[in-house]
Amino acid sequence: MTHQLSLAELEEIEARHVLRNYARLPVAVASGADVWLHTTDGRRVLDLLCGLGVTSLGHAHPNVTMAITEQAGKLLHASNLVHLQGPVQLAERLAQSSLGGGVLFQNSGAEANEAAIKLARRHKRGGEVVSLHNGFHGRTYGALSATPQEAKQEPFAPLVGGFRAVPPTVEALETAVSDHTAAVLLETIQGESGVLPIPDDVLRAARAACDAHGALLIVDEVQSGMGRTGDMWSYEASGVVPDAITVAKALANGLPIGALITGPHLLDVLRPGDHGSTFAGNPLAAAAAHAVLDVMGDPGFLPRVREAGARLTAGLESLPDVAGVRGRGLMLAAELTPEAVERHGTTAELAGRLMTEHDVWVNAPTPTSLRLLPPLTIRDEQIDEGVRRIAAGLTAR
Template identity: 85%
Template sequence: MPDPLSLEALEQIEAQHLLRNYARLPVAVASGADVWLHTVDGRRILDLLCGLGVTSLGHGHPNVTMAITEQAGTLLHASNLVHLEGPVRLAQRLAESSLGGGVLFQNSGAEANEAAIKLARRHKRGGEIVSLFRGFHGRTMGALSATPQESKQEPFAPLVPGFRAVPPTPEAVHAAVGDGTAAVLLETIQGESGVLPIDPDTLRAAREACDAHGALLIVDEVQSGMGRTGDMWSYEATGVVPDVITVAKALANGLPVGALVTGPHLLDVLQPGDHGSTFAGNPLVAAAAHAVLDVMQAPGFLERVRVAGDRFRAALEAVPGIASVRGRGLMLAAELDADAVGRHGSAGDLALRLVTEHDVWVNAPAPTTLRLLPPLTIGDAEIDEGVARIAAGIAAR
């Protein structure tokens, strides 16, 4: 095989042939193994972001690799117009692990949220979608309309009508939901805004308001689901059971798949022709997702995520320059103190230095916040190494 292209060569080609919608780091990755990324120039980066919460079993997990390899030699695609055992069994496993109803496969989290919006409108025969300030549900036009962040919405106005955003308080939710509401769409932990947990009273208010007015409660589990918080689904720890969840990111450990999962009472809402996708839930991604679920549903796996999360949190809290740590399981955010921000300019500037100078990858969803979404398989030694590298980066001047 030819030698991999250098970072400079890749940047030259990208400048001519890729649209500029990603602000890429000055890092060119050649391969990955477990919690490590290997660059074309020989560096070894500790991956504490795992592809934005996607490769939750790490890079090159043997179970996933074997499942993909075997399925690739059998059948990649036959369309959703025939019966396929792998996707059907995957739907059964997802439903039985959560809401017990039906599943509609998609290719991403944004698409899963689009499908959820359509389901809610079909169920209510129209109606408004209520979402929460600071929420993030995707960049397609419907999902973007449910994402009340001006910097993301303003360039693409006019948005899809029929969406309303409110503060994440019980009072605001109760006031917004009425007989004309089709659904409340929310995250239990707002990942893209800085790992911000929604108050349990607000979640209960959303459930009560939806029940009172015949609306659906949709919980976006795209980032917080699939074991990320130490439970299979983040809603499980809240005591509030939604009507619908949306799933993606970690479901196939890197292959593109999303899913809408409903309670039994919504199994017959969508009819043939209401929604579809050419590639969604094909045998290849289903095989990978089965392998992921096999690992995550094994005895002790989720308990280990909770223990690892506690270790990570405690270690981060002891780092000079970190004022506080929030989140659950291995979905964490470290809030920088004023001195650390003053030295580095912003959390974004610090995150760039961490990956380029200290070989540890995190990101900055807010000016004073570092976000950590490490592989759920991370060991104690790697946790300690990661915290040491973050501490060294914060301390550097």
């Protein structure tokens, strides 16, 4: 068995051999089970972040573990040049759960959004992609060009041309979308910018504008999909049906996978050679995703997510330092009072102390808020324990 390295040993190796693009917490995780992470120094951390919305069934879920183990003994890879039952049936399940058309597998959310952008341009034979201010769609060049955040874009200019960002308002979309628009790409809830829900009238305006000008409406469900909001897909609550969605994160509960899912009218847009990926749709990730869908397919699963979200929201709102809670289901942000922000320095520092001193993991998407993306399987007593730990951190200074 490999010797477990300490935090200091890991940090020393990283200082010499790992590029500096991640700002890591001073925590080394050795294992996980259910809603808990176990550190190398013997602590047990309540994980209310799910690896940024990935491990939605918790850590080491037995169904997922069994599916991965069985598939690993059969076949890991054969490429997309042959037919593979697991991925093909996964495509069928994803399409039937959403838009009823076709599926193109990728390895991440950013790659799924790249595929969506190419689909839109192929469909319109060019055209501009309109996205919304505060949106986040990934860090590859196309996805980054659709992510109007100066701090993320500026170091990598020049970006890909043909992208326009507008405020999330009805008027802005009606003005921006034209016959030269290939697609509107948006999130129904902007996760990385602080869990900011887009109003339903804005979603309806995006749909109407796309219909009027022959553009595609693409909804980025990378963080908000897969049951996170209490619906299988976040767009369902609005009644607005997109032409395509992108999904990743929670789809395989920790294995890398992403997907572009389209309506039936887009099934034949991409041609052989237009887009591809060596590892996309591999049997191992597909097996894990099947296990996830099996669990989420239980009739009581999504109602329970809504109940858990209501309990967590109420618990957070009861804290004196919380000015309000926004989001839906178990995709939430707690907005702190100005006094709490001033007392704690920054929410990033507060989130760090919650992890290192109070053994609860959340993060700070904005200078005034904390984001919570707990496992969708979290139980009431674990929710209450999470609220207690956050409360302890808020009152510590």
